Amino acid sequence: MTATLEQIQSDLLNLLRLVQQGEEVVITSQGRAVAKLSAMPQSAPSPNRQAWLARLAELREQLSTGKSGSTLEQILDEDRGD
Numbered sequence: 660m661t662a663t664l665e666q667i668q669s670d671l672l673n674l675l676r677l678v679q680q681g682e683e684v685v686i687t688s689q690g691r692a693v694a695k696l697s698a699m700p701q702s703a704p705s706p707n708r709q710a711w712l713a714r715l716a717e718l719r720e721q722l723s724t725g726k727s728g729s730t731l732e733q734i735l736d737e738d739r740g741d
Contacts, residue, residue, distance in 0.1 A: 664688045 662674060662684050674684050674696065684696040705711070729737075 661685045661687055661692075664693075 660674075660677065660682055662670075664686060667674060667684075667686055678684060678696050678698050681698065685692050686694040686696065
């Protein structure tokens, strides 16, 4: 579909609906194509995301020392105090 700049300004919501349905909209100004509206590609969520998160939790548990150190803010506060 082709739309003029004036049409885009007055009817943007309807044109966006067309784009969401797979239509590409070429925008013209003074008879020349200047831009194109098209849908963003949708990335599919990784099917292994849950397995990966479970494995990450296992590794954290296995490798944890149970110790915790100073935060970066605490270290910087100590350095500033000197």
